[in-house]
Amino acid sequence: MTDASDNDDLSALRRLASKLTDDDWVRTQPPAAAWEAIESTVESTVHGFAGDEGSGAYPMALFHHVASDQVLEGDPPIERTTERLRTAPNVRRRHRRYFGVAAMTVVIAGVIGFSLMTADEPEELAQARPTNAGLTEPYGGAATAVAELAGNQQRLVIGFDSPLPDGESLELWLIKPDLSDMTSLGLIGDNEWYVIPPGIDIFEYSLVDVSIEPDDGDPTHSGRSILRGELRPA
């Protein structure tokens, strides 16, 4: 770290510090119920709760942001007018509400974490065969998706018959056939299944969609679907 970069950072931080207000020094603890709700839900998160993700670390551009008087004085419009889903310009990601205590039994197992207690065998509700047909983003594979009911929880199991695009973040969605609304089931990882949020009717949000998502902190659908297929009753 050079003296010059320290000086640059010091200047930028001085500008940031000059904007501090009295309220900025105040911290308020959230209500106790917030942690209780997190604790009771985290099992869903471990098994693939469809949450959003933040933008990660701020890049060096942070200080360019702070150093720009123009940025500090006003808010540059953030260009989000791109029609993300090329076939449905009006599609918006459904606002996700936290659903509180889930209707299932959760046991906190100490060091090994949380475990779900249910003796129910999953009941298959619907199947889909998402393919790349008709999509503008090329991908040579296909998938099989099964919506199932495990206890009181709906979930989606998806398997891919070809390797997924390397180095890309992929997100799983359920979308209404008229493309008027959608809900994210989260980023595709090594989950066994992806929780379908309570209140989502899989025959209303019947399109299973997999999209390539840039790591830009934007929670909306990128429009770059590689797989799509409709759930049909089992």
Next chain:
Amino acid sequence: MTVLATSDVQRDDANETRVSSVESAFAAGDPRALERAYAEFSALIYSLCLRSVDATSASDIVQEVFIAAWRHHRRYEPAKGGLAPWLAGIARNKIIDHLRAADREARRIDRVRQNRPQTSGDIEDLSLRLLLVDAIGTLPPRAASIISLAFFEQLTHVEIAARTGVPLGTVKSDIRRSLERIRHGLGYSHD
């Protein structure tokens, strides 16, 4: 001349070690890390939310932030910056989503054709300010005093040394180390 108090060193080490330990554990998916991270950072996230939305929504967003963060804990990289700014980034997006949803219900505007609300810049600026305050709060008393003189009174290193009686070399090293901590606390590190 100010003599470095042993307690200053101990507090510095304890604070930095504690936060660093939480960050590493969280990235690694240690089941206890979520609760530790919540204990460490929930006030920051909740306070950020309260400045933009009502208390009930703020509580909802806090829950969503920590659940989403835990869900994607593998994407957090301690070497790239602190857990606090990573969580704040998630919170910022969720606040924006909430404001948009509320706006949509109130005004029924075609959201796709509309630019993001101008408040996103306000929220980001607010987030940076809160993170800066928290980062200063993790510094030991002497370093916090020195960096405060640099930030808020715009004193030079020489002026700080003259004001405090701390040797110039110590002032410089305190500021350098403080800047490293603050960079981490704001979410980036120089490679």
